[in-house]
Amino acid sequence: MTWSFTDSAATFRAVAAAHLAADPARNTAVLTLMDTAGRLGWWEEADGRVTGVLAVAPPGVPSFGAMTEEAARALAPEVLPGAEEPTEVRGETAAVEAYAEATGRPWTPTVRMRLFRLGELTPPDPAPAGRARLAAAADVPLVAAWTREFAVAIGDEPAEDYTGFVTERITEGRLWLWEAPDGRPVSMAAVSRTIEGQARVHLVHTPPAERGRGYATGATEAVSRAALDAGVAQVLLFTDLANPTSNALYRRLGYRPVTDHLGVTFTG
Template identity: 75%
Template sequence: MTWHFTEDPAVFRAAAGALLSAEPARNTGLLARVDTAGRLGWWTGPDGRVTGVLAVAAPGEPTFGTVTPEAARALASSPDLPGNGRPVVVRGETAAVEAFAEATGRPWTPTVRMRLFRLGTLTPPDPAPAGRARVATAADTPLAAAWAREFVRDIGEEPGKDRTGPVTERISGGRLLLWEGADGRPVSMACFSPVTEGQSRVHLVYTPPAARGRGYAAGVTAAASRAARDAGAARVLLFTDLANPTSNALYRRLGYRPVTDHLTAEVTGR
């Protein structure tokens, strides 16, 4: 029973491909990082099967895919512990993150609790909100980048970073949708990720405060979900903040069903 590590995505996929294919939804956060992570790891059990995977995008920031608590605890006592004694920010399914954090023997703090949802039968809002959805164009980039900064601030992260680059990439790929109100002005947005392993994730759902409470987020989320399926996604996923009961209820009404709970935790340095 041991952890193995590589910096080569091809080596990682060859070793862990069966697990990634068997549990693509539960591994969605890791799959988004495979080609950009500085380090990739997989855990083999006593029978040689891979039962855990992780990606380290930056030193001290591991993202767990499917990881058993046993594997998480083993990582905490491994000389390959991400961070090498420095503070660690770990993300993944709640049970694995808690097992890892407790096994380090260091103080730790849960910072964000999320729930992963998978779309079943899409149920658009009825009645539909006023207006319509449309695909964003290059002319929408300044507005979408500003909204992306506001979104990041709303979820408690640092808003100062310029979001123009990521927004431009989504717009150029036709993956950022806007909802226009009855007067034709954009009032909400949502994105969907490129299709990977047959799945896409809806994200960056944002409505400015002055436009909230009118169903625009439901309209644009339904439109983005439909667009993801039209792009070839057999599975459409999204994460919600468990501290936001409004969004959790909204996504359930649209046809999303819970898969598993996720946790981000900060573990102090030695």
């Protein structure tokens, strides 16, 4: 039983394909990151089965896919060959805790998340005022500004410019806006590219002045329906467990819990 590592997404896909395809929901972070990750890793059992995967992106921040606690503990002394010592780690709670404790380094939890998967999409009742529409090129400046607000709100270090980031999503038809009755955009939601039949809703954001009117619910329902209409088998999203409002919102739309996730930062 051993960990192996590569910087080749093609090599990783070839070795870990069965494990990734067996549970794309639990492997969603690795599936999303594998084409841009600096390092990719897989845990192989004695019989040759892959039962754990990870992707390192950005540098020093491993994201775990589905893996056993045994695999997580075994990873600790490896220090991800070819990569810097991790400063953070993210993944399912049990695996992250097993890894963090095995390193012997001091660490602190930074975020507790819950992964949800859409069951039967349930439109909001009553529906919020206004309508959904796909974002267009003219919306790029507004959406880029909102994306920066979103990054700050969730505690991320915001980028200087999100123009390219949002242009990609708008050009590919993956970002929806909710318009108030007067035509003003008041909320947004996006969905990732589809990989292994799964796609993840993200960038759900309503400016503070527009909150409390159900606009985020409308935007999320619209982008979720668009994903289903496009043939996505599993529509996923993450919520912050510290935000009961968003957790309740997604449940009302038909999202159901899959696993809890934890992010930790090493403090020494």
